[in-house]
Amino acid sequence: MSEGFQLSCPIPIRDYPNVTLAHGGGGRLMHDLISRMFFAAFGTNAAQSHDGAVLVPPTGARLAFTTDSYVVNPLFFPGGNIGELAVYGTANDLAMCGARACWLSVGFILEEGLPMETLWQVVQAIALAAQKCGAVIVTGDTKVVDRGKGDGVYINTAGIGVIEHDLDIGPAGLQEGDAIIVNGDLGRHGIAIMAQREGLALETEIESDCAPLWPQVCAMLEGGIEVHCLRDLTRGGLSSALNELASASAHRLFVREAEIPVSPGVRAVCELLGFDPLYVACEGRFVAIVKHDHAERAVELLRSAGAPEPRLIGSVQQKGTPEVILRSCIGTNRILDMLSGEQLPRIC
Amino acid sequence: MKYVEEFRDERAVRVLADALRRSITRPWTIMEICGGQTHSIVRFGIDELLPPEITLVHGPGCPVCVTPIELIDKALAIASKPNVTFCSFGDMLRVPGSHGDLFSVKARGADVRIVYSPLDALALARKMPDREVVFFAVGFETTAPANAMAVYQAKQQNVRNFSLLVSHVLVPPAIEAILSAPTNRVQGFLAAGHVCTVMGFYEYEPLAAKYKVPIVVTGFEPVDILEGILLCVKQLEAGRAEVVNQYSRVVVREGNRRAQELIQQVFEVIPRKWRGIGEIPASGLGLRAEYREFDAEHRFQVTSTIVQESRDCISGLILQGLKKPPECPAFAAQCTPEHPLGATMVSSEGACAAYYRYRRQRDNLDLSGAKP
Numbered sequence: 001m002s003e004g005f006q007l008s009c010p011i012p013i014r015d016y017p018n019v020t021l022a023h024g025g026g027g028r029l030m031h032d033l034i035s036r037m038f039f040a041a042f043g044t045n046a047a048q049s050h051d052g053a054v055l056v057p058p059t060g061a062r063l064a065f066t067t068d069s070y071v072v073n074p075l076f077f078p079g080g081n082i083g084e085l086a087v088y089g090t091a092n093d094l095a096m097c098g099a100r101a102c103w104l105s106v107g108f109i110l111e112e113g114l115p116m117e118t119l120w121q122v123v124q125a126i127a128l129a130a131q132k133c134g135a136v137i138v139t140g141d142t143k144v145v146d147r148g149k150g151d152g153v154y155i156n157t158a159g160i161g162v163i164e165h166d167l168d169i170g171p172a173g174l175q176e177g178d179a180i181i182v183n184g185d186l187g188r189h190g191i192a193i194m195a196q197r198e199g200l201a202l203e204t205e206i207e208s209d210c211a212p213l214w215p216q217v218c219a220m221l222e223g224g225i226e227v228h229c230l231r232d233l234t235r236g237g238l239s240s241a242l243n244e245l246a247s248a249s250a251h252r253l254f255v256r257e258a259e260i261p262v263s264p265g266v267r268a269v270c271e272l273l274g275f276d277p278l279y280v281a282c283e284g285r286f287v288a289i290v291k292h293d294h295a296e297r298a299v300e301l302l303r304s305a306g307a308p309e310p311r312l313i314g315s316v317q318q319k320g321t322p323e324v325i326l327r328s329c330i331g332t333n334r335i336l337d338m339l340s341g342e343q344l345p346r347i348c
Numbered sequence: 349m350k351y352v353e354e355f356r357d358e359r360a361v362r363v364l365a366d367a368l369r370r371s372i373t374r375p376w377t378i379m380e381i382c383g384g385q386t387h388s389i390v391r392f393g394i395d396e397l398l399p400p401e402i403t404l405v406h407g408p409g410c411p412v413c414v415t416p417i418e419l420i421d422k423a424l425a426i427a428s429k430p431n432v433t434f435c436s437f438g439d440m441l442r443v444p445g446s447h448g449d450l451f452s453v454k455a456r457g458a459d460v461r462i463v464y465s466p467l468d469a470l471a472l473a474r475k476m477p478d479r480e481v482v483f484f485a486v487g488f489e490t491t492a493p494a495n496a497m498a499v500y501q502a503k504q505q506n507v508r509n510f511s512l513l514v515s516h517v518l519v520p521p522a523i524e525a526i527l528s529a530p531t532n533r534v535q536g537f538l539a540a541g542h543v544c545t546v547m548g549f550y551e552y553e554p555l556a557a558k559y560k561v562p563i564v565v566t567g568f569e570p571v572d573i574l575e576g577i578l579l580c581v582k583q584l585e586a587g588r589a590e591v592v593n594q595y596s597r598v599v600v601r602e603g604n605r606r607a608q609e610l611i612q613q614v615f616e617v618i619p620r621k622w623r624g625i626g627e628i629p630a631s632g633l634g635l636r637a638e639y640r641e642f643d644a645e646h647r648f649q650v651t652s653t654i655v656q657e658s659r660d661c662i663s664g665l666i667l668q669g670l671k672k673p674p675e676c677p678a679f680a681a682q683c684t685p686e687h688p689l690g691a692t693m694v695s696s697e698g699a700c701a702a703y704y705r706y707r708r709q710r711d712n713l714d715l716s717g718a719k720p
Contacts, residue, residue, distance in 0.1 A: 198464065267349050273464075274696070330361040330570045332393030334706045340685035344438030345464060346384075346696060 009120035010036045019114040024144030034142065037120060041127040042106075042137040053138035055103055057162060064099035066090055067158035073151045075122065077196045079188070079207030083125030085283060086155040088212045089234070091133040095214040096230040096286065098169040098221065099161030101133050106157050107141040111150035122153055133212050135159065165221050171248035173228035178316040179295035180253060181288045183216055184209065184308035185261040186238055187280030191269050206265045209308075211284030219305035225298045226291035233282040236339060240279070241287055242324045243338040252321045255314030255336065257329045274346030278326075279339050289316060351597075355569030356392075364574035365397040368581060376584050377403045377533050378577060379526070379669045381519060382540035383410030383697030384568050390702040392570045402577065405533070405669035408522050409540050411487045412439050412695030413667060414622040415515045418652040420445035423484055423513055424453050425650040433459040433476065435469035436484040443694050446655045466498035466512070473502070473510035482644045485512040490542045492516055492633060493607035496614035499635065499642045513644040514634055517620050519543050520551050521631035526668055527559040534669050536580040538566040538573070541595035546611075548603025552591045560589040567595040614639055623691050624657070624664035661690035666699050673703040680704055 022029045039046050057063055070086040091101035106126060110119065130137055167173075188209040195202055213232065220227055229249075231241045238260065246253045262270075262277045270277045290298045295312050302310035317325075326336040354360070380386060386406045389395055395404050408414055424445045427434035434450070441450040441462065454460040459479075463469050466483045473481035485495040495512060502510040519540060526532055539552055544565045552563045562583035566576030576594045583590060593599055611633070620632025635643045657663075660678040665671040673679050673692070683689040685701055692698035 198462075200464070264349055267352075271349070271352060328392050329356045329358065330392050330394075330397075331358045332396050334391070334393050337705045341442065344441060344696070345462065346437070346439050 009117050010040055017116055019110045019112060019116060019119060019144055021112050021144050021146070024110065024142055030142060037123055038140060038142075041123045042130070043127070044137070051139070053103065053105075055138070055160065062163040064094050064097040064161040064163060065158070066093040066097075067156065068093060069154065069156045071151060071154050072193065074196050075118065075152050077208055078192050078205050080210035080283070081122065081125050082153060082155060083122040084129045084210055086157045087126055087129035087133060087135070088210055088283065090157040090159040091135060091161075092213045092232050092284075092286070094159050094161030095212075095217045096169075096232050097161065097163065098165060098167060098217065098227065098230065099163045100214055100218070101135040101159050101161045103138045103160045104130060104135050104157055105139045105141075105159075106137055106155065108143070109150055109154040109156075110142065110144045111152050112144055112147040114152050118152065122155075129212070133214060167221070167227055169227055169230055171229055171245050174245065174249040174251050174289055174316050175228065175291075176251070176316055176318055177292045178228055178289045179292045179298070179312055180242075180255060180314040180316065181290060181295060181298055181302070181310060182233075182238065182260065182285065182313050183213070183288070183302050183310050184285050185263045185266070186233065186282055186285060187262060187266040187270065187277040189283040190237070190280035191266050195269070200269070202265070202269065204265050206263075206269070209282050209284040213284065213286055216302050216305045216307050219301045220288065220290070220298050223297065223301040225294045225301065227288060228291065229289040230286055232286040235281050237277070237279045237281055238287070239276075239324070239336050240338050242336065245287075245289070246322045246324050249316075249319075250322045251319050252317040253314060253324045254317050254327070255324065256327045258327075259311055259313045261309040261311055275343050278336065279343055352569065355567070355571040357571065360571050361397065361574060364571065364578055368402070368574065368578050369399045371578065371581050371585060372399050372401045373585060375401045375403065376535050376581060377405060377669075378536045378538065378580055379405045379407045379534040380538040380566070380573070381407040381409040381523065382538075382543070382568075383413065383695065383699070384542070385538060385540070385566065385573060386410070386699050387697050387702050388568050388570065388573060390706045393706075394570055394573055397574070398577070402581070404577075405672065406666065406699035407526070407537075407669060408622065408625065408667040409488065409519065409543075410692070410695050410697040410699075411491075411515075411517065412443055413663065413691040413698045414517060414624065415440075415443070415486055415691070416621045416623045417445055417655045417657065418621070419513070419515050420449075421447075421652040421655065422645065422650050423450065424448065425652070426482055426513060426644055426648050427453045427458045427460050428456070429480070429648070431478075432480045432482055433461060433472060434482050434484070435461050435463045435472065437464075437486065438462045439695055439697075440484055440486055443691060444688065466495050467501070470498045470502055470507060470510055473507050474505070477509055479509060480647075481510050483510075483512050485514045485516060488517055488519055488540070488543050489547045489611070490540075490545070492611045492615065493546060493604070496610045499614050499639050500610065502642055503639065508641075511642045511644040511647050512635065515620075516615065516633035517622065518617070518631055518633065520555060521628050522622070523552075523555055523563075525625070525628045525631070527555070527561065529668065531670055534561070536561055536584055537563045538576045538580065539563050539591075541565060541567045541572070541599060544595065544599045544603065546604050546607050548601050549591050549593060549599065550601055556589050556591050562589050563591045565591070565593045565595050565599050567598070622667070624667045658689040663690035663692040663700070666692050673700040676700070
């Protein structure tokens with residue numbers, strides 16, 4: 001959970017301990033909620049607020065723009081919460097374009113009956129996460145739906161980032177021989193959420209890897225690494241990310257299973273349930289495709305910028321066969337395919 | 349991770365593969381019974397390490413694959429009832445019946461839940477006394493003790509709103525059906541390690557003697573499987589046909605007696621239909637008369653009609669080891685995990701799904717060029 005803001009909830013709980021339909025109704029209650037809770041937390045100047053925000057980007061700068069919606073149950077989980085996800089997720093999408101997140105919008109869909117205290121905790125988490133990313137929340141929206149029609153809170157964020165370098169970062173930049181680097185161990189977010197949701201009694205709690213990625217990307221860019229492509233590992237995990245890159249670039253990608261970091265806890269849960277950690281979701285992990293002789297330095301820079309376990313896991317191979325080949329831990333090669341649906345726990 | 353890494357050790361694997369090459373003088377066909385082993389073989393590329401004399405064929409030991417479509421239809425009908433909470437292991441949810449799967453029933457409003465143990469379903473029943481909680485009891489001998497325990501406890505604790513939809517099958521009758529078929533080509537078996545953890549392996553000794561086939565109780569990691577194959581080949585080459593235990597870190601000859609007693613107390617042996625194969629006598633488990641009230645088929649009286657499987661699907665031949673997935677014209681063409689024609693493409697442990705996932709482009713894939 002967020003440290004920092006620990007003021008009490010600014011909406012008097014004795015009046016409205018829970019969100020009501022009126023909080024999305026456009027009247028005084030909604031204005032109270034926006035000005036006393038959202039503006040206060042996000043540092044918005046009420047006098048300058050409109051439905052839209054006026055932005056002044058640096059002259060001639062390339063901008064990146066993205067949006068994402070966040071639905072997660074439970075709202076709070078070991079290592080994070082929906083508020084952090086909503087900010088980091090969008091900021092990370094921008095970081096994967098090589099852009100520094102500058103401006104964010106936050107749209108809330110609240111379920112009638114949501115405890116005001118819960119909303120306040122989410123809002124504080126959003127404010128703190130935005131601050132950590134160096135981004136400002138400049139606009140937003142609030143809707144309230146009937147009880148039973150939402151999971152407490154859904155959040156949509158959109159973000160605009162500024163690109164402050166000349167590299168063209170994207171699948172088109174892949175070149176034969178490039179190094180494939182991952183910034184840390186896989187699968188902690190997916191397993192942490194599943195363990196919470198399903199009430200799995202694990203001996204050691206697994207914490208989500210939810211984290212902002214810009215500091216790590218920035219370290220590589222400022223360190224002069226020739227970054228060709230970046231991709232965060234969210235739903236579908238490493239496997240989906242690599243398959244998307246292979247098919248977008250038409251290159252064969254080759255990775256070595258033995259080099260791919262997976263924590264013992266995640267590995268154990270995956271073994272028990274018949275999951276493959278290469279398909280499990282992360283929220284603070286990415287692959288960087290960099291010029292091959294920059295790989296070692298890129299790993300060092302990532303480590304110095306706080307990447308938990310940066311590793312060189314493979315390489316980009318020839319063009320013409322868009323597929324991902326995995327060298328298994330016993331030294332045989334096989335296809336690393338994209339999953340058809342989601343992974344399901346096996347019978348035995 | 350202990351008990352995993354040392355059994356996935358590249359050097360140990362190479363040593364066993366070399367030993368196999370030295371031991372073999374002529375062609376042999378060996379079947380691994382269990383879908384978990386099939387999955388390991390294809391996932392780790394174990395068959396690539398085998399000498400060309402060995403043909404591995406994949407057996408019927410995938411519970412999702414052999415559950416008859418009529419029973420899936422019954423599950424869908426029961427799950428659709430408004431007062432029912434239908435619980436299942438995860439991988440049964442996307443197995444298609446004749447009209448949709450449990451996921452689609454859930455999307456239409458049914459209360460379908462993934463649980464990790466039948467005892468979780470029983471706990472739900474206690475928590476929701478106004479709802480009928482049904483657990484889809486699918487599996488081989490491995491899952492039978494936990495399912496038996498759930499029913500046993502339900503009776504002891506008088507939890508009347510709990511029942512099982514039972515689709516339990518047994519390994520030894522399936523082996524016998526394969527061996528006694530005139531088309532059989534299997535000369536040796538890797539028996540399923542986890543089934544034997546529960547049942548031991550004394551039931552396999554008469555089969556090995558009667559049909560003169562070596563049977564090796566085998567684990568699931570690459571080192572286990574290669575060692576299992578080596579122990580099988582050594583017997584074949586020497587003209588022996590015994591039951592040997594490769595998986596001795598887990599399995600003993602007698603198995604788990606208490607688990608077996610519980611299974612016997614709650615279940616009786618009955619004939620069962622196997623999807624793709626047909627009815628095999630005395631090949632499954634059903635609830636005993638004393639536990640009839642916990643039988644969902646009895647409680648809900650749902651009927652189902654006999655369903656015609658796709659004519660293009662050869663999953664029956666695959667489950668009996670007569671064909672391999674790439675030999676099917678529909679494989680990776682009309683039949684894919686998104687649009688499966690048969691159950692071996694649906695389950696993650698089905699042979700067709702394993703081939704599709706790990707090597708479908710094999711024909712036009714030159715892996716020799718892939719280098720670190």
